[in-house]
Amino acid sequence: MAKKQSSLINMVLTLFVITVVAAVALGFVYYFTQEPIAQVKEKKLNEGLMKVLPAFDHQVAEEVEGVPTYKAFDANEQLVGTAVEVVTDKGFGGDVKVLVGFDTEGKIFGYTVLEHKETAGLGSKMGDWFQEGGKGNVIGKDLSTPAKVKKDGGDVDAITAATISSRAFCDALNKAYATYVNTVGSCVSTDTLIVKDSKCCDTLTNVSTVCKSGENSIEVTLKEEGGQDNE
Amino acid sequence: MADNRLAIAMSPHVHSNESVKKIMYSVVIALLPAFCVSVYFFGLNAIRVTLISIVACMAVEWLIQKFLLKGKTTICDGSAIVTGMLLAFNVPANLDWWIIVIGAIVAIGIAKMTFGGLGNNPFNPAIVGRVFLLISFPSQMTTWPTPEPIWDIKALDAVTGPTPLGLLNEGQMVDYNYMDMFIGNMGGSLGEMSAIALLLGGIFLLIRKVITWHIPVAVLGTMAAFSAILWGVDPTKYADPLFHILAGGALLGAIYMATDMVTSPMTGKGMLVYGVGIGIITILIRTWGSYPEGMSFAILIMNALVPLINNWCKPKRFGEVVKPPKEEVKK
Amino acid sequence: MNNWKNFTKGFIKENPVLVMLLGCCPTLGTTTSAINGLSMGLATTFVLVCSNIVISLIKNLIPDKVRIPSYIVVIASFVTVIDLLMQAYLPGIYETLGLFIPLIVVNCIVLGRAEAFASKNGVWASCVDGLGMGLGYALALMILGAVREILGSLSIFGWQFIQADGILVFVLAPGAFFGLAYFIAVVRRFNK
Numbered sequence: 192m193a194k195k196q197s198s199l200i201n202m203v204l205t206l207f208v209i210t211v212v213a214a215v216a217l218g219f220v221y222y223f224t225q226e227p228i229a230q231v232k233e234k235k236l237n238e239g240l241m242k243v244l245p246a247f248d249h250q251v252a253e254e255v256e257g258v259p260t261y262k263a264f265d266a267n268e269q270l271v272g273t274a275v276e277v278v279t280d281k282g283f284g285g286d287v288k289v290l291v292g293f294d295t296e297g298k299i300f301g302y303t304v305l306e307h308k309e310t311a312g313l314g315s316k317m318g319d320w321f322q323e324g325g326k327g328n329v330i331g332k333d334l335s336t337p338a339k340v341k342k343d344g345g346d347v348d349a350i351t352a353a354t355i356s357s358r359a360f361c362d363a364l365n366k367a368y369a370t371y372v373n374t375v376g377s378c379v380s381t382d383t384l385i386v387k388d389s390k391c392c393d394t395l396t397n398v399s400t401v402c403k404s405g406e407n408s409i410e411v412t413l414k415e416e417g418g419q420d421n422e
Numbered sequence: 423m424a425d426n427r428l429a430i431a432m433s434p435h436v437h438s439n440e441s442v443k444k445i446m447y448s449v450v451i452a453l454l455p456a457f458c459v460s461v462y463f464f465g466l467n468a469i470r471v472t473l474i475s476i477v478a479c480m481a482v483e484w485l486i487q488k489f490l491l492k493g494k495t496t497i498c499d500g501s502a503i504v505t506g507m508l509l510a511f512n513v514p515a516n517l518d519w520w521i522i523v524i525g526a527i528v529a530i531g532i533a534k535m536t537f538g539g540l541g542n543n544p545f546n547p548a549i550v551g552r553v554f555l556l557i558s559f560p561s562q563m564t565t566w567p568t569p570e571p572i573w574d575i576k577a578l579d580a581v582t583g584p585t586p587l588g589l590l591n592e593g594q595m596v597d598y599n600y601m602d603m604f605i606g607n608m609g610g611s612l613g614e615m616s617a618i619a620l621l622l623g624g625i626f627l628l629i630r631k632v633i634t635w636h637i638p639v640a641v642l643g644t645m646a647a648f649s650a651i652l653w654g655v656d657p658t659k660y661a662d663p664l665f666h667i668l669a670g671g672a673l674l675g676a677i678y679m680a681t682d683m684v685t686s687p688m689t690g691k692g693m694l695v696y697g698v699g700i701g702i703i704t705i706l707i708r709t710w711g712s713y714p715e716g717m718s719f720a721i722l723i724m725n726a727l728v729p730l731i732n733n734w735c736k737p738k739r740f741g742e743v744v745k746p747p748k749e750e751v752k753k
Numbered sequence: 754m755n756n757w758k759n760f761t762k763g764f765i766k767e768n769p770v771l772v773m774l775l776g777c778c779p780t781l782g783t784t785t786s787a788i789n790g791l792s793m794g795l796a797t798t799f800v801l802v803c804s805n806i807v808i809s810l811i812k813n814l815i816p817d818k819v820r821i822p823s824y825i826v827v828i829a830s831f832v833t834v835i836d837l838l839m840q841a842y843l844p845g846i847y848e849t850l851g852l853f854i855p856l857i858v859v860n861c862i863v864l865g866r867a868e869a870f871a872s873k874n875g876v877w878a879s880c881v882d883g884l885g886m887g888l889g890y891a892l893a894l895m896i897l898g899a900v901r902e903i904l905g906s907l908s909i910f911g912w913q914f915i916q917a918d919g920i921l922v923f924v925l926a927p928g929a930f931f932g933l934a935y936f937i938a939v940v941r942r943f944n945k
Contacts (some may be wrong), residue, residue, distance in 0.1 A: 557925065558921045
């Protein structure tokens with residue numbers, strides 16, 4: 192078969208046909224991989240949350256002032272912990288992204304470093320250093336007094352020879368705590384409704400925020416539209 | 423590069439009894455005062471690190487020349503000894519022996535012999551070795567033993583402490599006693615602390631005409647001027663010029679490492695440009711960089727620019743007319 | 754005979770990275786470990802074989818003046834396919850290679866083979882050529898990755914044989930340059 196002439200119509204037609212075929216083929220692949228990709232993403236998030244929160248049954252994702260937070264509940268709709276995903280730009284090599292989990296009393300339950308560009312062998316140790324059993328253990332810490340490295344007058348042991356990375360980590364913790372306080376605060380700030388029985392939650396359709404306060408009561412904030420009235 | 427048999431040097435070519443050997447041993451002698459000071463402060467450790475480094479450098483050079491290149495060996499010319507000594511002077515005194523050996527392999531094997539041995543290496547071998555170690559073993563390379571006079575028994579349990587530049591990099595302004603810094607009583611690499619010993623050696627090298635004044639003066643002058651401007655802007659945030667010159671590897675770098683004949687420009691004008699570049703980059707890294715000390719990086723960066731500087735600051739040909747005809751200029 | 758020659762030339766004689774110095778960006782960027790190098794090499798092989806087959810099939814339908822954009826569209830489609838597949842089924846490897854997978858589009862080897870070989874040869878020969886070149890590339894990347902992993906993190910294929918930090922430079926970008934330079938030097942020495 193002879194080679195096609197490079198006439199305008201030939202060129203336009205060829206490119207058109209090739210792009211259409213490519214687009215259709217890609218559409219198919221996208222369609223078939225869409226679900227596995229979503230599953231992978233969810234699995235990854237859940238694995239991260241599992242590391243930083245007490246055992247939970249399901250979680251509700253929410254954005255608080257642009258910061259992704261995840262509230263975890265057990266099977267009885269009791270809040271067991273809140274995880275906050277924070278980014279700090281104070282790192283030695285750039286942004287540091289940390290997922291910090293708090294228990295219901297606001298103490299750190301766990302953390303995991305999601306992304307960092309710290310120096311390999313120094314700042315990169317932050318993934319283990321501050322865990323339980325690490326030298327700079329922060330697990331169980333109450334952050335109502337902000338975390339600070341010892342050099343700055345705080346009580347966190349900095350990573351040897353990586354004070355800046357350690358400072359960035361403390362900054363991330365403090366930011367996470369600020370967001371955590373915010374989520375708890377936002378529950379009470381808007382119109383609230385006290386529901387006596389926690390099982391009632393299952394029937395509420397447009398619940399935007401649920402959090403525990405007091406002993407047996409759960410505060411439920413309804414969206415502006417209201418939806419159906421509750422008994 | 424195959425026909426690189428001709429030595430390129432500035433004319434006129436006058437014969438003298440200078441040889442590679444003589445120059446190298448002069449450098450060794452010039453480094454001895456600083457070595458004595460480090461023995462005083464770090465004791466046997468200083469001797470241990472320096473010996474390992476020299477032996478390793480010579481051994482690597484000998485092995486490569488003997489078995490890999492299968493040519494004649496030239497380890498007696500002293501260049502490996504100088505590289506070994508400078509490498510040792512640039513590491514903490516408590517470094518493990520195997521890290522020093524890796525540094526020697528990199529300095530001689532990668533930075534020197536790969537390019538064809540002495541005279542062909544574009545980068546200063548000792549600094550390449552040092553930077554390689556700094557990046558590879560960051561925690562070992564930045565754990566500095568505090569200097570203690572040898573008769574002090576405390577010296578035995580290796581106490582580690584920060585360097586002045588390390589503190590500065592973490593945002594702390596420290597009041598260091600300048601007299602201590604001048605003598606060398608501060609944290610730092612093995613041979614970089616004592617300003618007075620390094621200056622003594624530098625004067626010896628100047629008298630022996632192993633180095634010229636251009637590079638050290640340009641480096642230190644630029645560092646002083648640049649840091650003085652910053653200090654003038656905000657003395658609470660930036661350190662003063664004297665601190666910058668006494669702290670870290672400024673003197674060691676300016677006098678012994680930047681002046682390496684192979685890796686520095688040939689003409690006086692070129693050397694000045696080269697020195698100013700090193701000074702500016704050093705202060706830039708120290709002030710805004712993530713590493714506390716920038717001397718080694720600055721020298722390596724300017725090493726890379728040496729061919730360009732040589733091309734730009736061409737020496738006047740011997741016997742050339744001062745003003746060449748205009749056609750030539752236009753070309 | 755001819756096909757065998759087409760297949761083997763990619764390994765040593767015309768190895769894309771070590772002899773032709775093509776595709777150096779992923780070579781330097783992804784070879785932090787043996788497994789990363791190997792998966793990058795195999796991903797490139799997949800794209801290379803597929804695009805070589807398709808391009809040799811449609812080479813006569815494409816007018817000369819628009820052949821480069823057409824080839825790029827074909828290559829980019831296959832790259833997107835493997836990108837999506839890796840995201841779905843090899844999430845661990847995708848996380849480390851993520852940035853470099855889309856860059857296969859502009860990898861000189863792929864377009865180079867399309868232009869130099871597939872557009873002039875039949876389907877079978879192009880397929881063999883792509884496979885040989887791709888596997889040669891994968892092999893080079895895997896060896897470089899293995900060397901860097903052994904020196905840099907004291908492990909091989911993820912198996913830690915000494916519990917300590919290695920020579921960190923080899924995990925970082927400068928180590929890739931050192932490794933590649935000496936690798937090329939050794940291959941040249943034996944290729945003579």
